[in-house]
Amino acid sequence: MFTPIQLQFHRTMKKQIRINVDLDHENVPKSIEWDAEDAGETEPAACKAMIMSLWDHRRKNTMRLDLWTRDMTVDEMKIFFHETLITMADTLEKSIADDRIAGDMRDFCAYFAEKMEIATPDEPGT
Structure with missing residues (x-):
């Protein structure tokens, strides 16, 4: 009896994210723009700050x-850091499935917002 073989082909995809930084004479960013193939925008988006971390698995450290x-x-920098910390807590929870430590990070985010005198969206009157 002949048994058909099913082959599954997985198409690999590559995507590009581009970051353009215009520097002044002291090598300080004058402007930062980014775009990506899937961003849905026709022009690069301007931003004032970025934090990028890349894990080097060979060296076991973060670039x-x-x-x-x-x-x-x-x-703006206070808000940027606060939102980045919240996002890090979300990513940690998704990646290691430890809602306890992610909750601790969120508690710290609330403490950080209080100390930095940042109004958060869940506060009354904001």
Whole structure:
């Protein structure tokens, strides 16, 4: 009896994310723009700051690229860090399935927001 063989082909996809940084004479970012194939935008999006972390599995360490423009205000930087910390808690919970430690991180985010005097969206009057 002949048994058909089913072959499954998995198509690999590559996507590009582009980051353009315009530097001043002191090598400080004047502007930062980014775009991606799937972003749905026709023009690069401007931003004032970025934090990028890449895990080097061979060296077992993190490579980082933290940039911000001179026109990023202190208040914007506080909010940027707060939102980044919240996102890190979400990512940690998804990646290691430990809601306890992610909850601890979120508690710290609330503490951070209080100390930085940042109004969070879940507070009354914001």
